[in-house]
Amino acid sequence: xxxxxLAHEPSDDKEVSRRLRDLLEDDDCPEAxxxxxxxxxxxxHNFGFSPSTKEYIEAIDRVDAHVGKIMAAVHERENQHGxxxxxxxxxxxxxxxxxxxxxxxxxxxxxxxMVRCHxxxxxxxxxxxxxxxxxxxxxxxxxxxxxxxxxxxxxLVRCGEIMPHPLSVDVAPSCLGAMGVSIPEHMDGSDxxxxxxxxxxxxxARELLSHLDSAGNGELNAEDVARRASSRRPQTNVQLHxxxxxxxxMPFARTGLPRILS
Numbered sequence: 001x002x003x004x005x006l007a008h009e010p011s012d013d014k015e016v017s018r019r020l021r022d023l024l025e026d027d028d029c030p031e032a033x034x035x036x037x038x039x040x041x042x043x044x045h046n047f048g049f050s051p052s053t054k055e056y057i058e059a060i061d062r063v064d065a066h067v068g069k070i071m072a073a074v075h076e077r078e079n080q081h082g083x084x085x086x087x088x089x090x091x092x093x094x095x096x097x098x099x100x101x102x103x104x105x106x107x108x109x110x111x112x113x114m115v116r117c118h119x120x121x122x123x124x125x126x127x128x129x130x131x132x133x134x135x136x137x138x139x140x141x142x143x144x145x146x147x148x149x150x151x152x153x154x155x156l157v158r159c160g161e162i163m164p165h166p167l168s169v170d171v172a173p174s175c176l177g178a179m180g181v182s183i184p185e186h187m188d189g190s191d192x193x194x195x196x197x198x199x200x201x202x203x204x205a206r207e208l209l210s211h212l213d214s215a216g217n218g219e220l221n222a223e224d225v226a227r228r229a230s231s232r233r234p235q236t237n238v239q240l241h242x243x244x245x246x247x248x249x250m251p252f253a254r255t256g257l258p259r260i261l262s
Contacts, residue, residue: 044095088175112138112139117129
């Protein structure tokens with residue numbers, strides 16, 4: 001991987017937070033930073049992905065505290081250097097507890113997991129995948145296993161709910177868009193902030209109203225409206241299970257582009 005700074009910390013979210021804050025305090029701070037906190041994932045797998053799991057919630061609280069310190073460092077850097085940062089927090093999957101899954105669902109999961117382990121030759125290495133874990137994810141027909149979230153903050157981000165529900169594949173193009181980098185046509189996902197970077201919503205509304213029929217009786221050309229409505233957001237190339245959609249003015253940095261933290 002090409003990067004100005006590349007650090008692999010040994011499963012220590014506190015150290016990841018410290019390293020990230022050190023980078024933000026550095027005059028030669030990178031234009032983009034990607035950090036991963038794994039404590040929540042570890043707690044979810046060991047004890048169960050559930051709001052009723054004490055260890056899981058405690059892990060979320062600890063990571064939330066780390067994020068709070070990082071955001072304080074971001075604000076401090078913006079004030080000192082006149083920069084603007086876009087910050088995106090997300091996760092790559094959802095999950096559930098084995099104890100909450102009906103017996104047929106547990107059996108279906110174990111069968112799929114055994115197939116995955118066999119295909120990846122994990123059994124030969126002494127690994128058992130998620131077969132012995134309390135918290136699991138991976139069933140394509142279980143929405144909880146694919147529920148993710150995207151929390152964003154920045155000059156391009158409009159306060160409110162992101163609709164339609166964002167997917168993990170939307171994060172990369174959104175980061176590129178925030179930095180002013182062209183998004184490759186072959187990339188899956190969509191720029192979550194593209195529609196809100198100017199007055200496109202009002203412009204679309206005015207355009208639709210301009211297509212009222214000439215008689216002025218308030219009727220719209222259905223085909224024209226459908227065509228324009230379908231262009232509201234670029235379509236992702238990812239094949240989605242139907243249930244997955246139910247889950248859920250500042251100065252630029254010295255490069256002339258917004259900085260980004262994901």
